[in-house]
Amino acid sequence: MDGRSRALRAVRLSSEGATHMTAPKRGRPRRGPDPERFHEIVDAAAQIFHRKGYSATSIQDIAEAVGVLKGSLYHYVKSKEDFLYAIIDGATQVALQEIQAVARMEAGPVDKLTAFVGTHVRFATSHLTAYSIRLREMRELGQERREKIQADGAAYNKVMRDVLVQGQEQGVFDAGMDVDLMTTIALGQMNALTRWYREDGPYTPEQLADVFARTVVSAVISDRGLQGEGVEGLRRSIRAAPRADVAAQA
Amino acid sequence: MDGRSRALRAVRLSSEGATHMTAPKRGRPRRGPDPERFHEIVDAAAQIFHRKGYSATSIQDIAEAVGVLKGSLYHYVKSKEDFLYAIIDGATQVALQEIQAVARMEAGPVDKLTAFVGTHVRFATSHLTAYSIRLREMRELGQERREKIQADGAAYNKVMRDVLVQGQEQGVFDAGMDVDLMTTIALGQMNALTRWYREDGPYTPEQLADVFARTVVSAVISDRGLQGEGVEGLRRSIRAAPRADVAAQA
Numbered sequence: 001m002d003g004r005s006r007a008l009r010a011v012r013l014s015s016e017g018a019t020h021m022t023a024p025k026r027g028r029p030r031r032g033p034d035p036e037r038f039h040e041i042v043d044a045a046a047q048i049f050h051r052k053g054y055s056a057t058s059i060q061d062i063a064e065a066v067g068v069l070k071g072s073l074y075h076y077v078k079s080k081e082d083f084l085y086a087i088i089d090g091a092t093q094v095a096l097q098e099i100q101a102v103a104r105m106e107a108g109p110v111d112k113l114t115a116f117v118g119t120h121v122r123f124a125t126s127h128l129t130a131y132s133i134r135l136r137e138m139r140e141l142g143q144e145r146r147e148k149i150q151a152d153g154a155a156y157n158k159v160m161r162d163v164l165v166q167g168q169e170q171g172v173f174d175a176g177m178d179v180d181l182m183t184t185i186a187l188g189q190m191n192a193l194t195r196w197y198r199e200d201g202p203y204t205p206e207q208l209a210d211v212f213a214r215t216v217v218s219a220v221i222s223d224r225g226l227q228g229e230g231v232e233g234l235r236r237s238i239r240a241a242p243r244a245d246v247a248a249q250a
Numbered sequence: 251m252d253g254r255s256r257a258l259r260a261v262r263l264s265s266e267g268a269t270h271m272t273a274p275k276r277g278r279p280r281r282g283p284d285p286e287r288f289h290e291i292v293d294a295a296a297q298i299f300h301r302k303g304y305s306a307t308s309i310q311d312i313a314e315a316v317g318v319l320k321g322s323l324y325h326y327v328k329s330k331e332d333f334l335y336a337i338i339d340g341a342t343q344v345a346l347q348e349i350q351a352v353a354r355m356e357a358g359p360v361d362k363l364t365a366f367v368g369t370h371v372r373f374a375t376s377h378l379t380a381y382s383i384r385l386r387e388m389r390e391l392g393q394e395r396r397e398k399i400q401a402d403g404a405a406y407n408k409v410m411r412d413v414l415v416q417g418q419e420q421g422v423f424d425a426g427m428d429v430d431l432m433t434t435i436a437l438g439q440m441n442a443l444t445r446w447y448r449e450d451g452p453y454t455p456e457q458l459a460d461v462f463a464r465t466v467v468s469a470v471i472s473d474r475g476l477q478g479e480g481v482e483g484l485r486r487s488i489r490a491a492p493r494a495d496v497a498a499q500a
Contacts, residue, residue: 055306135445136386174482181453181461188442189435196434203431211431219465223480230473231481232424 033075041066041076042090045083050129054084054137084137085145091130092152095123103159109167110217110225110238116160117216118209118240120190125197125205132194157183164220172225186216209240283325291316291326292340295333300379304334304387334387335395341380342402345373353409359417360467360475360488366410367466368459368490370440375447375455382444407433414470422475436466459490 044065048057059080063070077083102115124131138146161183167173190212197208214235226234294315298307309330313320327333352365374381388396411433417423440462447458464485476484 053303053305055303174485176482176485178461182465184446185439185442185461185465188445189439192435192438192442195438211428211435215432215435215469218469218471218481221468221481223482226481231468231471231476232426232473235424235426 038076041073042083042086046087046129046133049084049087049133049137054080054133054140081140081142081145084133084140087130088134088138088141088149089145091127091134092149092156094127095120095131096152096156098123099156099159103162109163109170109172110221112163113160113167113217113220114213114238114240116163117186117190117213120187121193121209121212121240122205124190124194125199125208128194128197128199135191135194157187160186167220167225172222173220174222177220182220186219189215206240210238213240214238288326291323292333292336296337296379296383299334299337299383299387304330304383304390331390331392331395334383334390337380338384338388338391338399339395341377341384342399342406344377345370345381346402346406348373349406349409353412359413359420359422360471362413363410363417363467363470364463364488364490366413367436367440367463370437371443371459371462371490372455374440374444375449375458378444378447378449385441385444407437410436417470417475422472423470424472427470432470436469439465456490460488463490464488 041062045057045062048061048065052061057080059073060070062080062083063073077086098119099116102112102119105112105115107115134149138149141149161179164173164177164179164182168175168177168179193208193212197203203211217238218231218235221231221234229237291312295307295312298311298315302311307330309323310320312330312333313323327336348369349366352362352369355362355365357365384399388399391399411429414423414427414429414432418425418427418429443458443462447453453461467488468481468485471481471484479487
């Protein structure tokens with residue numbers, strides 16, 4: 001599934017951005033705006049927000065991109081911010097759903113951390129536009145919506161933190177590690193790829209998933225967690241790709 | 251030195267943003283715009299760009315923040331972009347100067363990498379506003395200026411890449427590591443702190459320098475580089491702070 005169609009799927013999973021569609025105006029019995037068309041428009045808005053930035057984009061820009069009059073867009077949304085929310089909430093719900101499969105995995109901390117990193121890297125690379133907007137334009141959302149997205153983000157991050165705590169409890173991750181700070185650092189490290197990753201670039205998402213997983217696991221492993229195989233042996237043993245397939249089936 | 255005064259120093263080191271100051275108009279023999287005042291205005295512009303974003307900020311916003319008429323600002327700059335360039339180039343020159351002291355260090359790869367990370371983290375935290383603008387608003391610069399900043403950025407990144415290569419050659423860093431990708435990942439990891447670091451937050455720059463240095467070194471160390479002390483022993487031995495003082499004296 002390519003990035004564009006996955007982005008569309010992300011938006012489809014988002015119901016809140018589309019509340020106007022199910023509430024046609026009184027006295028207008030004809031059918032409301034087309035949901036498929038709404039998703040196309042949201043996708044077009046995402047491309048423009050990503051290229052120009054949210055605040056530099058006007059509703060007029062979006063209308064021109066999809067070839068309709070500006071007034072037509074108000075059948076779908078009340079404001080430019082509604083498009084932003086549909087994009088960000090859509091991506092957030094997909095990410096949360098995928099990471100909860102990792103949380104449910106019956107596996108050791110190294111495997112779960114590897115699966116977390118692999119799942120996150122695959123999500124970020126396959127939803128590059130929507131996720132970049134999520135990272136860069138959150139402050140443009142109104143307070144209530146921003147807090148809702150932040151709560152979902154906290155639930156997402158907690159999956160990683162729980163894995164780090166589990167690893168410390170089992171003695172395989174460094175007992176001296178600050179799990180909150182490491183969660184922040186590891187996610188920041190992966191999210192930074194949205195600044196340079198390109199679909200036609202030199203690295204595939206699977207290669208990046210492996211390298212990021214090795215980097216994150218190397219940073220947290222304890223001497224006991226190395227099980228006498230050394231750091232190079234540990235890194236060679238880490239393959240984020242197959243393990244994440246396990247996560248997807250969970 | 252606090253972040254604000256360092257940011258001012260950064261701007262002082264930038265000459266290109268101030269070209270208008272040394273070229274008063276013909277037939278106007280009175281003294282040109284005051285350089286100190288220019289730096290105050292650039293600092294005010296940086297605060298606003300950081301808070302609102304560059305494209306949402308007008309010259310009028312900057313004029314109001316410093317309490318002058320909009321027209322007065324044109325004694326100092328030709329356009330809003332001139333402010334952006336003064337901010338970004340100023341920060342870039344300071345960063346480059348500091349990291350070149352690391353490049354000149356006579357030390358082993360682990361110590362040099364630790365010093366690189368410590369220097370970078372201290373720079374990013376002490377120039378938080380200007381450096382965040384550098385990371386987020388580069389695309390707003392015209393092509394020539396953007397390419398100049400990118401060339402400086404490439405010279406900066408090469409210092410880290412050279413240290414990684416040196417470590418591989420000496421067998422203390424993992425021979426299987428892709429040094430270009432690791433440079434990108436490690437810098438992205440550190441730069442992500444501009445998204446959450448606050449001067450009044452729970453971590454000091456020195457604490458962060460240590461944690462980032464341990465994270466980066468753990469990710470690249472080879473079995474031979476561990477010298478039998480284990481990963482936990484390696485992490486305990488890493489103190490970015492004192493080593494970076496060495497770098498500053500170099």
